[in-house]
Amino acid sequence: MKKFWPVLALILIWFIFTWPFWLKGLIPAPLDFLVGFFAPWQAGQVPIKNPAIPDVVNQIIPWKIFTIDTFKSGQIPLWNPYNFSGTPHAANWQSAVFYPLQFIFWLTDFTTAWSIFVLIQPLLAGLFTYLFVKQLKRSAPASLLAAIAFMFSGFMTTWLEWGTLGHALLWLPLALYFIEKFHHTKHFIYYLLLALCLSLSLLAGHLQISLYVIILSLAYAHFKGLTLKVILTIGLFPLLLTAFQLLPSVELYLHSFRSQIVPLGWFRSFQIPLSGLITFLAPDFFGHPVTRNHFSSHSYVEMMGYIGLIPFLLSLLTLWQRRKNSPISFFWFTIAISLSFSLKSPLSDLLAWARLPIFSSSSPARIISLISFSLSVLAGFGLDYLPKLDKAVLKKFFIGVGILFATLWLATFVLHLPVSQRNLVIPSIIFITFIAIIFLSRKFKFFLVASTYALIAITLADLYRFHHKFTPYSDSKYWYPPM
Secondary structure, three states: OOOHHHHHHHHHHHHOOHHHHHOOOOEEEEEEHHHHHOOOOHOOOOOOOOOOOOHHHHHHHHHHHHHHHHOOOOOOOOEEEOOOOOEEEEOOOHHOOOOHHHHHHHHOHHHHHHHHHHHHHHHHHHHHHHHHHHHHOOOOHHHHHHHHHHHOOOHHHHHHHHHHHHHOHHHHHHHHHHHHHHHOOOOHHHHHHHHHHHHHHOOOOOHHHHHHHHHHHHHHHHHHOHHHHHHHHHHHHHHHHHHHHHHHHHHHHHOOHOOOOOOOOHHHOOOOOHHHHHHHOOOOOOOOOOOOOOOOOOOOOOOOOOHHHHHHHHHHHHHHOOOOOOHHHHHHHHHHHHHHHHHHOHHHHHHOOOOOOOOOOOOHHHHHHHHHHHHHHHHHHHHHHHHHHOOHHHHHHHHHHHHHHHHHHHHHHHOHHHHHHHHHHHHHHHHHHHHHHHHHHHOOHHHHHHHHHHHHHHHHHHHHHHHHHHHEEOOHHHHOOOO
């Protein structure tokens, strides 16, 4: 029980976060948007919670219905006759026709299966992250915090109901775990499991995210000192295993409009503005799509990397703990490179100018997925290192972050930003509480263990609010109702 309590805790936390499905039978899909906006149902005047994710009901779910119905009829869904005059379906990567986790749809009715398929993303992401961070010899509470930060991070939350990007990303921590195991044991089974993880990511339905997962895995394999031959086969083997998906998708991509021309203006509209980094401290600083007060060019869905304020602050503390050949250095390097290619900068423009397939025709902001994961892992290190940090370092850190918060508050008054003022209140309270907890843990040694779990509890409350403010759950009666 002592060994497995964090896993049980993660499962319990997952049930608490996803309670609307388990206790009320609500479906994690914006069905209110379906019947409140799209013909022929919009006359019903159903209130819409979140207008930012319409593709879920007009694209992703219909594709999934067609995929499952076609398979159950004994055919492979190669062609979709219901889009325009017909379109390739299996070759459409986002239809995820061959993703093995779709076996869930054979176990129960479609709406229940859809709910489980969507909601299982944060659970798997959390469990896999816990395994990886624990393998890095972090404590159980630190590994638990890293898992919570990633599984309910901004990226996993805002893309949750697509059921593609999250599934493509969640295999990353497990892939890195198997790289660690292979590095230490050289057992071939871990190499095969690594190839399987990367293959599952490729089949999950979002090639851009899967390529990020593969690139980071290859970089981590190099960081761990694996041979060039092994690294090359790690990259090629999953592509060969998934060739039945890759080859028709490549052919379709080469014939698509987006592969022929990449408007630089369109590409730049999905680069993260420098001001967007504020959302790592206060996710709703520029407003929120649910409250209809979003006022910035910063796209809430595309550019949200929030992992919880306390995990973010703990990750920053690891800047004082970097050592040569340390995972801390690797993940900070990953963050630096990812920011370089996602912020509005000439280096980011290079992706569009070079016309790199997939990357030049997709949103550059989505590399924030790697930033969120890296920060979550670093938060685990930060929690373990917190008691060992020098008092003078902590004092300078708190003063620096305090000045940053004071500057943001001053800017909201000078620029007359009432929305930002309201949405700075909770982050400011969390920051002050963080300082108080650290002070008490330093002042009273008996409070040290309690402070660790207090920080985890505050993180849970913070991310619970963030997750449920954005995520719509809908009544099943709105599931594509008959006329």
